[in-house]
């Protein structure tokens with residue numbers, strides 16, 4: 605049976621060039637900073653994002669974790685959007701490992717209002733946790749891949765700066781945001797003290813993420829990565845495909861966005877779904893109007909070869925990525941139409 609896997613852009617497999625880059629990578633012991641390929645990736649990532657230094661980490665989660673550990677002390681308060689990945693999907697590591705308390709803020713599709721942020725910041729007082737970090741998620745996963753605009757980030761960063769609060773960007777899909785906005789990625793992160801981005805999602809590398817920031821921050825982050833057992837030896841085998849990702853696979857993200865548009869327009873035409881506006885490669889729909897729940901709908905999809913993620917009782921998420929073609933999207937739409945006709 606033909607299977608179209610729309611669960612996540614983490615399903616991308618490495619390109620031939622990536623596999624070849626692993627075979628030919630110059631390697632060394634990265635804990636001693638002797639792996640030339642890791643060093644090259646870290647420099648390349650820092651340069652692309654306009655930051656001083658970079659650090660290869662195993663995953664986006666580890667990047668957020670190390671960033672929080674580096675910005676904060678135990679007992680500090682971290683501001684994050686209510687539906688942010690680092691609060692909802694990272695095993696509670698913000699409290700379990702970093703030892704911080706979250707302060708969750710509402711948003712407009714992932715964009716936090718700077719006035720609301722400022723009013724949440726409490727003055728120094730022995731009763732209060734010390735507010736030290738604001739995390740922004742761009743693109744915003746649970747808000748359907750919504751893009752956070754540089755202007756909004758700037759306004760939040762101004763407030764943060766006035767209160768001596770650092771700004772971290774969970775940019776697992778920051779390159780998708782840059783492509784969607786047609787802007788240089790530097791502009792999207794210039795107001796952020798640190799940024800994590802994933803190599804292993806739309807950028808198609810098999811493993812890894814990079815954390816960037818200033819040199820002092822990255823030096824401390826390197827210590828913290830070691831603290832949680834994240835020092836790696838011949839990590840050039842991870843970095844090599846990461847370099848290919850950054851050099852060759854950024855621009856093609858626009859194809860994923862195009863496919864996401866085609867899919868969402870096709871779904872809208874069926875007139876049975878409520879769909880969040882699609883800005884990048886994520887499509888979030890609500891199936892309530894079909895009169896069945898998401899779990900039932902996804903199992904019907906699966907019967908037809910279409911794999912999707914559940915997001916709550918009535919939510920379904922589709923993701924486009926390299927490996928999902930325009931033809932796959934057309935096929936998926938036909939299958940979904942067939943399913944609908946048996947329900948309504």
Ligand SMILES: *Cc1c(COP(=O)(O)O)cnc(C)c1O
Nearest residue numbers: 663664665666689745774776802
């Ligand atoms: C996927 C994702 C992460 C975590 O990345 P992993 O590499 O899967 O650990 C963090 N934040 C956001 C917004 C994500 O979508």
